[in-house]
Amino acid sequence: MATRSANLPIESHYLARAWLVLTAVLLAAATVVVMALAARSAPAGGTGLGPVRDFGPAREQGQPIFVNGNVCGQCR
DSSP states (O other): OOOSSOOSHHHHHHHHHHHHHHHHHHHHHHHHHHHHHHHHSOOTTOOOSSOOOOOOSOOOOOOOOEETTEEOSSOO
16 A cells, blocks of 8 residues: 555654754755855954064153153053
């Protein structure tokens, strides 16, 4: 006797397992694609392989701040 759909418990079990496997395969493929695209772009910190930008020598800190002729202790 032929059935038109998965009415039997055994058939529905295999059908559910097939959907689960298909979902897992598609999820794994999507993960691989997303990771491959992320690996191609430069990191967020700009730490690519290009040369490091030189901003010149470091500047000294400015002169101390004087308040009423005294060095401000809170302004350092």
